[in-house]
Amino acid sequence: MTTLLRRSSNLARLSKAHIDVNICPLSSPLHRSLTRSTCHSASRTRTYATVSPGDPKDGKDANANTAGKQVKRDGSTPGKPARGFEGLYSDAGPFSHQSGSTANQQANSPQMSKLTEEEQKELDSLLGTIRKGLPASEATAVEQSFEEFKRKGIPSEIREIMANMKNRPLDLASAAKLISWTGKLARQQASKRIAEESKGFTAPQSDENQKEKSKEDSKKKPGDKKIGEFTANLDTGTFLIAALVAYMLYRTVMPTENSKDITFQEFKTTFFDKGLVDKLTVINRHRVRVDLHREATGRMYPESPAQHGNFRYYFSIGSVEAFERQLEDAQNSLGIPSSERIPVSYVNETGWMNVIMPLAPTVLFVLGLYWVSRRAGGGGAGGSSGIFGIGKSKAKKFNHETDVQIRFKDVAGMDEAKQEIMEFVSFLKTPDQYQRLGAKIPRGALLSGPPGTGKTLLAKATAGESQVPFFSISGSEFVEIFVGVGASRVRDLFQNARKNTPCIIFIDEIDAVGKARAKGGFSSGGNDEREGTLNQILTEMDGFNTTDQVVVLAGTNRPDVLDKALLRPGRFDRHIAIDRPTTEGRKQIFLVHLKKIVTSEDMDHLTGRLAALTPGFSGADIANCVNEAALIAARTSADKVAMTHFEQAIERVIAGLEKKSLVLNPEEKRTVAYHEAGHAICGWFFKYADPLLKVSIIPRGQGTLGYAQYLPQGDAYLMNVNQLMDRMAMTLAGRVSEELHFDTVTSGASDDFNKVTRMATAMVTKWGMSSKIGYLFYEDDQQQQLHKPFSEATAQNIDSEVRRIVDEAYKQCRDLLTEKKKEIGLVAEELLSKEVIGRDDLVRILGKRPFEDNKEFSKYFDSTGGKSAPPPPPQELVDPPPVGDGPNVPTPGVAIQRIWDRRGNLFS
Numbered sequence: 001m002t003t004l005l006r007r008s009s010n011l012a013r014l015s016k017a018h019i020d021v022n023i024c025p026l027s028s029p030l031h032r033s034l035t036r037s038t039c040h041s042a043s044r045t046r047t048y049a050t051v052s053p054g055d056p057k058d059g060k061d062a063n064a065n066t067a068g069k070q071v072k073r074d075g076s077t078p079g080k081p082a083r084g085f086e087g088l089y090s091d092a093g094p095f096s097h098q099s100g101s102t103a104n105q106q107a108n109s110p111q112m113s114k115l116t117e118e119e120q121k122e123l124d125s126l127l128g129t130i131r132k133g134l135p136a137s138e139a140t141a142v143e144q145s146f147e148e149f150k151r152k153g154i155p156s157e158i159r160e161i162m163a164n165m166k167n168r169p170l171d172l173a174s175a176a177k178l179i180s181w182t183g184k185l186a187r188q189q190a191s192k193r194i195a196e197e198s199k200g201f202t203a204p205q206s207d208e209n210q211k212e213k214s215k216e217d218s219k220k221k222p223g224d225k226k227i228g229e230f231t232a233n234l235d236t237g238t239f240l241i242a243a244l245v246a247y248m249l250y251r252t253v254m255p256t257e258n259s260k261d262i263t264f265q266e267f268k269t270t271f272f273d274k275g276l277v278d279k280l281t282v283i284n285r286h287r288v289r290v291d292l293h294r295e296a297t298g299r300m301y302p303e304s305p306a307q308h309g310n311f312r313y314y315f316s317i318g319s320v321e322a323f324e325r326q327l328e329d330a331q332n333s334l335g336i337p338s339s340e341r342i343p344v345s346y347v348n349e350t351g352w353m354n355v356i357m358p359l360a361p362t363v364l365f366v367l368g369l370y371w372v373s374r375r376a377g378g379g380g381a382g383g384s385s386g387i388f389g390i391g392k393s394k395a396k397k398f399n400h401e402t403d404v405q406i407r408f409k410d411v412a413g414m415d416e417a418k419q420e421i422m423e424f425v426s427f428l429k430t431p432d433q434y435q436r437l438g439a440k441i442p443r444g445a446l447l448s449g450p451p452g453t454g455k456t457l458l459a460k461a462t463a464g465e466s467q468v469p470f471f472s473i474s475g476s477e478f479v480e481i482f483v484g485v486g487a488s489r490v491r492d493l494f495q496n497a498r499k500n501t502p503c504i505i506f507i508d509e510i511d512a513v514g515k516a517r518a519k520g521g522f523s524s525g526g527n528d529e530r531e532g533t534l535n536q537i538l539t540e541m542d543g544f545n546t547t548d549q550v551v552v553l554a555g556t557n558r559p560d561v562l563d564k565a566l567l568r569p570g571r572f573d574r575h576i577a578i579d580r581p582t583t584e585g586r587k588q589i590f591l592v593h594l595k596k597i598v599t600s601e602d603m604d605h606l607t608g609r610l611a612a613l614t615p616g617f618s619g620a621d622i623a624n625c626v627n628e629a630a631l632i633a634a635r636t637s638a639d640k641v642a643m644t645h646f647e648q649a650i651e652r653v654i655a656g657l658e659k660k661s662l663v664l665n666p667e668e669k670r671t672v673a674y675h676e677a678g679h680a681i682c683g684w685f686f687k688y689a690d691p692l693l694k695v696s697i698i699p700r701g702q703g704t705l706g707y708a709q710y711l712p713q714g715d716a717y718l719m720n721v722n723q724l725m726d727r728m729a730m731t732l733a734g735r736v737s738e739e740l741h742f743d744t745v746t747s748g749a750s751d752d753f754n755k756v757t758r759m760a761t762a763m764v765t766k767w768g769m770s771s772k773i774g775y776l777f778y779e780d781d782q783q784q785q786l787h788k789p790f791s792e793a794t795a796q797n798i799d800s801e802v803r804r805i806v807d808e809a810y811k812q813c814r815d816l817l818t819e820k821k822k823e824i825g826l827v828a829e830e831l832l833s834k835e836v837i838g839r840d841d842l843v844r845i846l847g848k849r850p851f852e853d854n855k856e857f858s859k860y861f862d863s864t865g866g867k868s869a870p871p872p873p874p875q876e877l878v879d880p881p882p883v884g885d886g887p888n889v890p891t892p893g894v895a896i897q898r899i900w901d902r903r904g905n906l907f908s
């Protein structure tokens, strides 16, 4: 009996009952809970890696097991080879089938070993991981190769190496073998693909195919083909090697599928008592590895994975002493003589995790540092990445051939600015012409103006026209939390630029770094950094040779705050002011943006009308408007963008979205209607006011209860006292109308009062329109709120003068509205019934306006002269146009909305 334990050949003598009972715990944990008989039947369908469910032979073999027949064969019939392993050691590997035409090829063909289902799954998950890091073309190649592995298997030698790696680390010889194998495989793959491709080339092609192909070929750049071949033939091999090595590492690190934990009891009854145990290894004093006699185990449990070389059972022990006692007892009970006892060895093994875990915090820290530095360094053109890239410039480089497609024709309505900047273009294109005559080339130009007026666009167009690279960076991108980074980024930017001459650098929002440096010793640390950056810009701009073909353009909305040193000749030599476009400019900008829009409107009329409707709009507003119109048209499933869509878009840009959810009660609606009617009447009967174009009492936007549009009298840059008085009177008309028609007044006029006060104050303190104050100019910026630049007595005079002017405007308004009380009622009632009324309605109710309107504009809006579209359904209340704060702010006549807010807040 003792020899039975050691000799596999005697295993056959074991009884069937033993096997039936004990095979269950090894199959799967699930089976443990089953009854013995169920266990057995379950064992027929279980999916060991080596057993395929549904194989007709399985049932037979299992039955043979049950009946003990197979055991009685006494090892003469080895266990059925697992499915997928049938060809493991056969000569006829899949490659030899494929390439078996010559004896030589056969000799070179590797023996292939099919992958088990689980291995295939692992391969799939590995492929999933690899795919993420690969370009699509590479991923497909790797995928195909993996498919090939699945179909044909991997060379048996590789499998053996993998199996060995379970027990010991990969040695040099095996690694060399592996690499040689993967290389071989890669070569086979590559030559197979080349053969397929060349077949494809020689295959007869139809004329059309040929043409298609030659077209595609002609599109390819000269280097493309080589790169394609390289990636197909070489990179695939590299990726295969990487994939296989990764796969094997995975198998080494995750050996769980090649081991199984059992209990001491299972170990004893299933293996020990049957003499299948070869040796035991106590690992780290708490785990025991069981080495079995493979052959005997295979014969006894043909379906068990334990027969394969890399598979081990393990069980845990409480203490070495207890284990030794138990083993001793077990061997004693079987009567095994001490000379034949199972050898037990003791080892200390360090697991991968034990090695990795102590390093984990350090690794995490380093990774974190790397990540932070990458973020800080950003990905600029200067290749800034990693901790050492933090001082690199973040400027984006646009390639003049591919990226900068903007030309001067795309920049509309700023002819003078274009004219100025044209000189830079010709300098960059033909520098000799200037240098020959000894002319110094302007270093840079400062483009200043309100937001969205096309400064960046103009800079890009300059680069596009000059056909030179374009470095674009925003002033704020120089700023970083680390001291000195800004200056170093400036250095890097200019260095890059010098390497790419001729080129253009564009620094947008230069005021972020170019603000005037602090006077006195009050600068904080933040300012020091900013000043350092500015100093570096000044130095770099000085440092150019006169022959350096680098032009620096900068954009800002606040030229007034810039440091004087930046603006001196030799740095930003040219100051190009870009204002909001005039009517003609807006027309041209509309034309540029309408090119992409599908519309059947007459372009001349459309652009003229839209330009008239959008005084004060910047280029960006216009672009937005056109896009908004297209969106509205698409929303209503229209075929083309029509005039009404544009008008709705303008209203949306000016006054915000219609608020259908906000329902006014009838009393409020009446108040709004009379309020707006008051404005409309004043606009109609005051000579210098802007006549009404459209008024609506449908709530819109944020707190806006009404909206009105006036027909501006042109792009007015100067306003006289009469115009201002009329405009103020018209602004007060809403409140006056409320006073005349209701017992009480509402908070709705607060914004009107704000405007009137600002206008009157400007007249007194800036425009010299008060005889009492005289011809003085008082700045009203924030700083002077603490220290007013005038005496208390002057302050009182200003107050009284402002009040006088507003009172005069009020009287002028009240006189008119008292006289026209009936007309206000008519307009208000019309407004209440229709919610939106237009210029034509006013003409019908009030008769023709007693003053001549701007002919250029009225041709687009009079029903006689223009093709005015029907007013779009919903809009809101209105109010007189705002006025600029200073004589050089060209916003008068701007039109448009008056916002009536329930809470009396200003929303304009």
Ligand SMILES: Nc1ncnc2c1ncn2[C@@H]1O[C@H](COP(=O)(O)OP(=O)(O)OP(=O)(O)O)[C@@H](O)[C@H]1O
Pocket: 410, 411, 412, 413, 414, 449, 450, 451, 452, 453, 454, 455, 456, 457, 458, 508, 509, 555, 556, 557, 589, 592, 618, 619, 620, 621, 623
């Ligand atoms: N003159 C113009 N012609 C055509 N399109 C224009 C014009 N001006 C502005 N736009 C449109 O407005 C968009 C924004 O313009 P851009 O970025 O050049 O304004 P900006 O003056 O640089 O603004 P910011 O001062 O805010 O940087 C442009 O992309 C373009 O679509």
